[in-house]
Amino acid sequence: MPEYISAPHCFLKDGLFYFQRWVPTELRRHYTSPKISYSLRTRSARVAAAQAVRAASQLDEYWYHLRSQDADLPGKHMLRLGVAGPGQRTSEGGSVNIDCVRLSEAVVTYPRLKGDGKGVTFHRAAERCCGYVIDTCGDKPLTSYTKADANAFRDALIARGMAGSSITRVFGTVRSIINFAGNEEGIELMNPFGKVYYDRSAGVSDRQPIPVEAIYAVQAECYRLDDEMRWLVALVADTGMRLAEAAGLLCEDIVQDADGNYTARITPHPWRRLKTAGSAREVPLVGSARWAAWRLLEAQDGTGFAFPRYNKTDTTNANAASAGLNKWLKAYVPKGTTMHSFRHSMRDRLRAVECPADIVDQIGGWQTEGVGHGYGKGYPLIVLRRWMQSAAAGET
Known part of the structure; x- marks a missing residue:
C-alpha cells in the first residue's frame, strides 16, 4: 500500500506530500478555485498526516462559519460581509466599529475601487498576496496586525523560496491594500508591513542581454521557418518591445508610409494594457522587425490581430507566447x-552606436528622468529610424 494513503487529504508528487481538498459546492462562490491544493513541503507521511489533519480541521471550522453567513439570520443586512468574527468590537449604539475592518474585507475593497480597467493579474495579485498574510498571520482587523506579524510573514515568504524581488512585490501589494482600506474607512494606523528588513538581492539574478551574434543567428532561423511565432520573435528582436506589447498588436497598429517604411503604434487596448503611460509610443520597424511587419500584413486572417494565436480570448495571452518562444529560443541563445x-x-x-540616452528611452518606452523631458512630443520618427537602422546594422 502506498505511503500516502495514511495521510488524509494528501497525494504524492515527486516524493513530496501535497494537501488537497475540494471546496463544498455551496461555498465555491467564496473562492477563486474549486480546489485547495498546496505543498506540505515534507516527504514524511507522519508529518504530512499531522499537517493535513490540522488544515482539514481549520477548513471545517471556517466552512461552518461561511455556512452560518449564508443562513437567514435576523439583522443580517447590518453585518459587514456576514457574521462578525472573533475580535470585532462594537461602539456605543451597537454598530460595528470601523477599526475592525479585516484584511479579507480590505482585499475586496481595493480591487473594486482601484481595479477598473486593470487586468486579471492585478486582481489575482491582490488576492494572492493577502492570502499569504491570512495563511501566516490570520485574518485580523487591520489595526490588530503587529510588527511581529510582519516579520513572521517575511519569514514565511523566505521559507517559500521567494527571491528578494518577489518578496518586495508582495510586501508592496499588502502595504498598498492596507493603506488604501485604512484611508477609505478613516482608520488611523501604523502599517506594520512597511520597513521590514530582508535581503532584496537574495535569489535575484541580473537578466543578461543576448549577444549580437546570437541575435543574427535567431533572425536567420526566423527567416527560414517563416511562421507566426517566428514573426513575433523577429519583431521583438530588432525593436526591444515588451513581448506583450508586440503580441497584442492589431494589424492596423502597423502602418506603412509612402516610402515603404513600417512603424508600430503601441497603444493600450482592452485586451492588452501597457505597463506605464510612457509605454505608448511609435517604434520604427527596421531589420527583422520590418520583415516581420511585411509578412504579418501579407498573411492577416481577417481577425484584426497581428498575432491571432495569442488573442483567442478577451486578454492577450503573453504568458503562452513567452513559454512557447522561450522554449524554442534556448537552442540559439546563451543559458539564462x-x-x-x-x-x-x-x-x-x-x-554601441552612441545613441543619446533620451532617444533610447523614447524607443523603448522607458521613463526619462527630469521635468524637461515631459515637454514636447519627443523626437520625430525619422530620427528614431536612423538610430535604429544603425543599431540593426551594427554600425559604429
Whole structure:
C-alpha cells in the first residue's frame, strides 16, 4: 500500500506530500478555485498526516462559519460581509466599529475601487498576496496586525523560496491594500508591513542581454521557418518591445508610409494594457522587425490581430507566447537569456552606436528622468529610424 494513503487529504508528487481538498459546492462562490491544493513541503507521511489533519480541521471550522453567513439570520443586512468574527468590537449604539475592518474585507475593497480597467493579474495579485498574510498571520482587523506579524510573514515568504524581488512585490501589494482600506474607512494606523528588513538581492539574478551574434543567428532561423511565432520573435528582436506589447498588436497598429517604411503604434487596448503611460509610443520597424511587419500584413486572417494565436480570448495571452518562444529560443541563445533579453540587448545595441540616452528611452518606452523631458512630443520618427537602422546594422 502506498505511503500516502495514511495521510488524509494528501497525494504524492515527486516524493513530496501535497494537501488537497475540494471546496463544498455551496461555498465555491467564496473562492477563486474549486480546489485547495498546496505543498506540505515534507516527504514524511507522519508529518504530512499531522499537517493535513490540522488544515482539514481549520477548513471545517471556517466552512461552518461561511455556512452560518449564508443562513437567514435576523439583522443580517447590518453585518459587514456576514457574521462578525472573533475580535470585532462594537461602539456605543451597537454598530460595528470601523477599526475592525479585516484584511479579507480590505482585499475586496481595493480591487473594486482601484481595479477598473486593470487586468486579471492585478486582481489575482491582490488576492494572492493577502492570502499569504491570512495563511501566516490570520485574518485580523487591520489595526490588530503587529510588527511581529510582519516579520513572521517575511519569514514565511523566505521559507517559500521567494527571491528578494518577489518578496518586495508582495510586501508592496499588502502595504498598498492596507493603506488604501485604512484611508477609505478613516482608520488611523501604523502599517506594520512597511520597513521590514530582508535581503532584496537574495535569489535575484541580473537578466543578461543576448549577444549580437546570437541575435543574427535567431533572425536567420526566423527567416527560414517563416511562421507566426517566428514573426513575433523577429519583431521583438530588432525593436526591444515588451513581448506583450508586440503580441497584442492589431494589424492596423502597423502602418506603412509612402516610402515603404513600417512603424508600430503601441497603444493600450482592452485586451492588452501597457505597463506605464510612457509605454505608448511609435517604434520604427527596421531589420527583422520590418520583415516581420511585411509578412504579418501579407498573411492577416481577417481577425484584426497581428498575432491571432495569442488573442483567442478577451486578454492577450503573453504568458503562452513567452513559454512557447522561450522554449524554442534556448537552442540559439546563451543559458539564462529569454525573449525579454532582446529588450536589454536593444538598449546595449543603441549604446554601441552612441545613441543619446533620451532617444533610447523614447524607443523603448522607458521613463526619462527630469521635468524637461515631459515637454514636447519627443523626437520625430525619422530620427528614431536612423538610430535604429544603425543599431540593426551594427554600425559604429
